[in-house]
């Protein structure tokens with residue numbers, strides 16, 4: 088590959104062997120491997136149930152449907168996230184409401200959430216941005232007091248911990264959604280999962296993943312004479328085909344065995360980066376929140392010196408000329424043309440988020456990085472900073 092990207096997967100020969108084996112099985116979709124992956128994932132996170140789906144976005148959509156979000160209702164989320172965190176609300180014909188981020192963590196803040204609650208609010212979707220857990224205790228207290236659902240967008244945070252439990256344990260939420268896109272902690276190519284401790288939600292999401300169909304006789308609701316036959320099934324809800332394949336889950340199972348190693352490696356690289364970049368004036372490096380363990384999905388530095396902020400595009404271009412491809416996570420969601428055209432949002436809505444966006448830059452971080460690549464990035468980024476601080 089020509090560039091060092093901001094994120095990258097790590098697939099080894101064991102992973103490849105696991106997928107090849109799965110491809111030789113009788114069922115390459117809707118077989119046993121999906122269920123086994125779901126069991127292992129739930130056990131890893133410490134949740135009772137998990138449902139694997141075709142993408143993290145599909146998981147967010149089903150999570151919104153399962154919590155009963157309806158037309159005209161409001162759901163509070165962060166503006167500094169991937170568009171999927173808010174799009175899932177629009178899929179339900181509800182309205183995403185953006186609460187501002189905290190300046191220090193860049194996560195959506197409990198006080199900011201409180202200020203956005205109205206009579207129409209139905210749920211909160213906190214995003215553990217970059218893999219740094221949100222203030223879940225506070226958010227869950229706010230939600231419980233008002234009867235709101237909490238759906239964690241944990242796409243960045245598989246492997247992170249919050250006060251002794253894994254993100255995905257759903258100790259402070261109704262559901263948590265993870266993603267297995269190749270830049271995330273582990274991959275299935277495309278894929279995602281919804282974790283929950285609630286049996287009712289689990290069963291609903293299982294059905295919604297497969298067109299709203301059930302084949303279990305004890306769940307049938309129609310009083311039909313045909314229901315005694317083995318071919319009988321019922322569609323009870325309007326669901327989707329959000330299924331994942333068995334060979335993807337074979338990859339997921341193989342990857343899940345290595346997740347702790349992956350996260351540990353990410354943390355080592357961050358320690359090295361932080362040690363180096365924190366000594367440079369005019370930038371700030373990511374930190375860990377008290378009581379939590381960061382999973383470091385991405386490494387975002389913030390440019391603090393005025394000249395560096397003004398020269399960010401030049402810094403980006405300098406790195407690109409060295410074949411380092413930084414990222415920018417994220418443009419405030421409501422700045423997107425689609426959202427602007429909805430007329431509910433205008434520039435200036437979330438000042439902290441907009442300030443954050445003017446300062447952020449994502450440097451490459453992935454478990455498979457070599458020491459040479461790390462040194463190369465340290466050298467070139469510090470060069471860019473000294474060159475453009477004037």
Ligand SMILES: *Cc1c(COP(=O)(O)O)cnc(C)c1O
Nearest residue numbers: 142143144169171242266267268
């Ligand atoms: C990756 C991501 C998603 C969506 O996951 P996909 O598997 O790509 O659909 C949702 N939210 C956030 C914050 C993400 O980074």
